[in-house]
Amino acid sequence: MKRREFLFGSGAAAGALGLGGFGLAAGEQELVVQSASFALRDQVTTGMVSLSPDAPPPVLYGKQGEVIRLPVRNTLPDYTAMHWHGLRIPNGMDGVPYLTQMPIGPGEVFDYEFTPPDAGTYWYHPHCMTMEQMAHGLTGVMVIAEAEDPGFDSEQVVNLRDFRLDDDGSFLPAYTTRGAARAGTFGNVQTANWLNGSIYDHSAGGLVRLRVVNTDTARIYKIHLQGAEARIIAWDGHPVEIEVPMPNAEAPLLVGPGQRVDFAVQMPAGEGQTVDLMAKFPGQPHRAMMRLRATGASVSRDLRELLPLPVNPVTKPDLSKAKMHEFVFGWTPEGGEPTNGFCGSLGANFWSINRKPWPGDAVQRVGPLATLAKGKSYVLRLRNESPNLHPIHLHGLAFLPLKSNQRSLPPLMTDTMLLLKDEVVDIALVADNRGDWAFHCHVIEHQKTGLTGFIRVI
Ligand code: C2O
Ligand code: CU
Ligand code: CU
Secondary structure, eight states, rough: TTTTTTTTTTTOOOOOOOOOSSSTTTSSSSSEEEOOOOOOOOEEEEEEEEEESSOOOOEEEEESSSEEEEEEEOOOOOOEEEEEEOOOOOOOGSSOOOTTBOOBBBOEEEEEEOOOSEEEEEEEEEEHHHHHHTTOOOOEEEEEEEEEEEOOOOEEEEEEEEEEBBSSBBBBOOOOOOHHHTTTTOOEEEEEESSSEEEEEEETTTEEEEEEEOOSSOOOOOOOOOOOEEEEEETTTTOOOSOOOOSSSOOOOOTTTOOEEEEEOOSSTTTTTTEEEOOOOTTTTOOEEEEEEEEESSSOOGGGGGGOOOOOOOOOOOOGOOOEEEEEEEEEESSOOOOOOTOOOOOOOOOTTTBBOOOOOTTTOOOOOOEEEETTTEEEEEOOOSSOOOEEESSSBBBEEEEESSSSOOOOOBBBBETTTTTTEEEEEESOOOOEEEEEEEEEHHTTOOOOOOOEEE
């Protein structure tokens, strides 16, 4: 972790759908999990997994407080299950095999139906055969619109992710044992909405809501915007209620797998001028992942016209009454063979929570890591005892970072906390959603080689 990298709280920082044609109003049609082909670079890559035969998983749209119906039909020869990352919905709709539902078998349909309580930028991905299906493409963005229109001229969704391809465009193995035991296995083709350096037109001088989502299986993206007047307005779905500094080339923002950042962007006034979403990859100069291009005569909007986004109805924890639970994330002392359920095993354990690797999805009678009483406040101490970074994700609940042993953390509500090397972070939450909630690292190789468990709210 270099000093110059920007992270919330690091030393440095003590309408138009505009989707490039792949938006889908939620509930209008069944989501069909299927194999797909797409030219991720010059050649067509086959054996991808998506919701249509020749396009990325669409952006799904819902509205805060309104019911969404998403029947998921599985046409793959493998099992699947769909998870709605970050949404605080009933446990039975959370899409985690064995914990909240049985896997969806080939030819089967599971009817997901829920009412998102929070607005913001979320995403969806399978939680069964997770490594294979995510690595082959099945990660999509889900936008939950505010009950009241926050006043943008347009919006742009950016789904950032890598693919691991051979020179002929075919998939390389999704992971390596070496990667799984360390920082993860990185792709070699970096994309935004499955494309490379695509350009999206938005009104000159207009206000664009840019929703950036890292749906990668391993990479921590280091991003900043170039050529824009912009502000960070939401982090991991939830409105940012304080002023946070904008990242730049010297101090890019770290967005871990599973994390999201929303920018309010004021488009340049001159037709043809661009705003670039830049990313930094090891050993390379900053590179534009995608570009917003100003079109037409300026509509002359101003960032200052935007009201703050309405706060989501997340109950703030009462720290005076909060009980503490500690979780240690590290290597596994015992290694051992994970049991292979229907839902895929990588055949080894390298990682653990509280020194126990997750024994496998289908194993019966595995207890929760902690049991919380509904409605009570808790502090969870997250202790990273490894040199690798871990985006730690908790389903079904939102939490507030309180403090770190390495940096000052602004209180930005989240569902995914990126733990740095040897970092210890206290988070606080109200256990206000009943059920068994998966709790794992979002580097999928870590998740699938032991760094998984669940927290029970009763
Ligand atoms: Cu986005 Cu259990 O994960
Ligand atoms: Cu999740
Ligand atoms: Cu991890």
